[in-house]
Amino acid sequence: MTAVTLTERSPGRRGDAFLSVQDLHVSFSTEDGVVKAVNGLSFEVERGTTLGIVGESGSGKSVTNLAILGLHSKEHTEISGEIWYGDTELVGAPGKTLERLRGNRIAMIFQDPLTALSPYHTIGKQISEVYRKHKGASKNESRDRAIEMLQRVGIPNPKVRVDDYPHHFSGGMRQRAMIAMALVCDPDLLIADEPTTALDVTVQAQILDLLKDLQQDFGTSIILITHDLGVVARTAHNVMVMYAGRAVERGTALEVLGTPRHPYAWGLLSSIPRLSSPVDVPLKPVRGTPPSLLNLPSGCPFHPRCDYPQLAGPELCFNDRPELSPETGHGDACYLTLKQKQEIFAKIKENL
């Protein structure tokens, strides 16, 4: 692939981003109406890096990533926009194309390793069937490969454990097995949907370190979906903050977590406890509740929960939706001026 064809096809792409999502919209038709889960989302993932996607429940994080793999039910879901994986456009791609990519080039690990593995099949079978399907390997080859992968993700005694069922494994081990299953075909992109949420804290750290190690060894890109900013700080190169199906802030991990610019990002940061802060200082959650995706607020979808709409201008936040700017680098979708943001954050920072 050459740079020329790249620009012809999709002018928004940059660098060596090999996954590029452009103006993605995902909506579900339900009995209550159309749920607009993702509304015009664009982002890129660069080779060998980790993109952390953070946001509250219902901000469209998981929906976006299920859309990449085409895992939404076709009947109830409306998807528009573009998702480019290399030369392949994934929105509306035929089922066979997606089938060949899933688990092979793009793999996914899920939040709850207790339910995400089939209780009816051995760990080894569940890992090796992916390898057999995509690589055309024989039964023995794929079994050896499964053992190798289990070894790689730190399962002790993999030659024996390969024949165990998921219920013989602890939660952390199951997530390791899940990772082994995802990486068995050496994919370019690993989508990790809250991979540590269901695990206890010590196991969380182990799993995150494992992902980091594997990324270094295999050069896999990772999209890490989480609502835990600590996890992002620990693993992500780039961060995207999502709110109501849109990106409200984007930049490197240092930029977004060190000098956040969007009021929602401030809110997220001030709602996490710090070990160093005194215990009697109450945590400050983001006030209000996430907006209904059936009926999004006018203007900036965050304005009902924002403390600063008056600063930006009398009616601006209520009527017009801010776009993510600047287009590259550290950008945010807010009408406050950069100076205002810096001043406000300097004030908030003292309490963090």
Place this chain on the structure above:
Amino acid sequence: MLRFLTRRSIGALFTLLIIAVVTFFMFFAVPGDPARLSCGKVCPPESLVLARHNLGLDHPIFVQFVQWLAGIFVGRDYPTLGHCPAPCLGYSFVNKEPVFAAIVDRLPVTISLTIGSAIIFLVFGVGTGVIAGLRQGKPLDKIASVSSLIGASVQIYFIGTLAVYFLVFQWHVVERPRYVPFTENPLEWAYGLLIPWIVLAVIFTANYTRMTRSTMVEQLSEDFVRTARAKGMSNRTVVLRFALRGTLIPIVTIFGIDLATLIGGAIITETTFSLQGIGRLSIAAVVDSDLPMLMATVVLAAAAIVVFNVIVDALYAVIDPRVRLT
């Protein structure tokens, strides 16, 4: 596995013993004198005493029960009818026919009826259930739902009679249902039982369709099914290897119960199609106060239930590795 089977076998025998005891004593609690029935309309007192003696009814009930039970294992001697070798279930009060022989004679009919219709309702019920589950909310699903509701609501003696009327007497598609032993002529066997099989299957299919459909819908939304899709498994693999597996548990459960019930005698079906199976034998036994026959059919039906229960429990462990047999 061995421990499970031993434990369950002992439990099963105990269950059967209790059922036998209860049935035996219940029989005598109900008004009516089998000796008088056996003796005939005009029955002088001395004949009645003789009849009572010949039927073994002149002993206390408890002794009678022990005699009946012992007969199964060691055989039994009757005053007039002579020796009845083990396994002896006694002689019919009505026609003095050996009960064991009657059961052996009738059982193949019932088993044939059961096997044929079970294959049909299992294949069709589960098949339409899977398809309906996959096409949830689509026309095909609605057709399946409505037709299974109709199937579940009709009665065998209704559609059975209709089927015989149209297929046999109006359109001459098949002949009257009859039983030809499988060993004699397998084709005739299937041909003769075709209508009863289909009619019986119509009633049962509905249950399987609805059960399979609802479990299928449930299973398809399981996380591990989504994982299978995310792994790039084909739709067919996802459905057959992952979603259907969990659906098997409820199917096996009701299939076990249904098979056992049918082995115990499809009373209405046998009556509708004039098939001489266990079902009609048991009804006749009740009507005629024929104790030995009644005991045999009741214990047989109970044994079928108990045995299939053990099999179903063992199958759970085969289907779901999380199930432990104890």
